[in-house]
Amino acid sequence: MIVPGDPIDQDALRVRSEFLEVPGLAVSAPQVARLFGLRSEHAGVILETLEREHFLEQSAGGMYQRASTPPRES
Numbered sequence: 001m002i003v004p005g006d007p008i009d010q011d012a013l014r015v016r017s018e019f020l021e022v023p024g025l026a027v028s029a030p031q032v033a034r035l036f037g038l039r040s041e042h043a044g045v046i047l048e049t050l051e052r053e054h055f056l057e058q059s060a061g062g063m064y065q066r067a068s069t070p071p072r073e074s
Contacts, residue, residue, distance in 0.1 A: 011038055012046045016055065019066050026065040 014036055019025055027035070033043035047064050050056040057067045 009046070011036060011042065012049065015043075015046050016050060019050075019056065023066055026059070026063040028062050028064070032064070 015032060029044045029047055030040060032047060033040045051058055054067050056064045058064050
């Protein structure tokens, strides 16, 4: 039986790809919204999700960058 998975958020894939292509990238949520032409709320949700997945980490100043510790395999 085929079970549908969660829909893939193309915007999230674009954001993740940008952080992979530019390892030193550090941006705020408003900058991500402008860079990718996203609503601020959607950019925030994407960044929070990537942080929850331990792909990104947020600095005290609100900038997001690649996490220094790689995500753990489950």
